[in-house]
Amino acid sequence: MTEQPNLNEVFDMMVSGVYIATADDGEIKAGCTVVWVSRCSFDPPMVAVFIAPERFSHDVVKRAKHFCLNVIGENHFELAKSFGLASSRDTDKYTGVSFEKAKTGAPVLNDACAYLDCEVVETYTTGDHTCFVGRVVAAERLSPEKPLKYRHSDYYPEEEQEAESKAESRN
Ligand SMILES: Cc1cc2nc3c(=O)[nH]c(=O)nc-3n(C[C@H](O)[C@H](O)[C@H](O)COP(=O)(O)O)c2cc1C
Numbered sequence: 001m002t003e004q005p006n007l008n009e010v011f012d013m014m015v016s017g018v019y020i021a022t023a024d025d026g027e028i029k030a031g032c033t034v035v036w037v038s039r040c041s042f043d044p045p046m047v048a049v050f051i052a053p054e055r056f057s058h059d060v061v062k063r064a065k066h067f068c069l070n071v072i073g074e075n076h077f078e079l080a081k082s083f084g085l086a087s088s089r090d091t092d093k094y095t096g097v098s099f100e101k102a103k104t105g106a107p108v109l110n111d112a113c114a115y116l117d118c119e120v121v122e123t124y125t126t127g128d129h130t131c132f133v134g135r136v137v138a139a140e141r142l143s144p145e146k147p148l149k150y151r152h153s154d155y156y157p158e159e160e161q162e163a164e165s166k167a168e169s170r171n
Contacts, residue, residue: 031107034051036050036129051129053128074147081155115139
């Protein structure tokens, strides 16, 4: 990548929520934490989620042709970590996690504060990620909890420390 020293600092100023994108292709259930999410159409209601091809969840979403965006609340940081810092290739993320099936068949996590259940209508390659555009087929608020806001250092504290020590050594 082109060296742009201020890029991460500025990206950190782009506020976003925290979601767990889930899918079930009929044989395999997948789920990974995502923050690269956007609304992209009023009518029909559509949202886009950006998932890297190397994620286990990527091909499950591709095969299932659906995804459910589970909105994570501020009391469920640990859930966001467990779906975001490990892969389903190595662990069963659904152990001890209660869920139901959304209209598309994707898992709706009972601890989510809301969800958007989507059918994939378009897929694009965007640099090193795939953009899955989904038409919302069902949506519900499940609890009064406020949505969790993303802060990079909450998940990757060692990168923060590294950046701080680099800055100190420059001074
Ligand atoms: C807070 C947070 C946000 C993330 N956002 C994204 C994202 O938007 N897109 C993506 O491809 N990966 C994202 N990831 C990385 C995946 O969640 C992570 O690689 C996960 O282990 C993939 O699981 P899987 O291999 O079971 O699909 C994020 C991770 C964290 C902790």
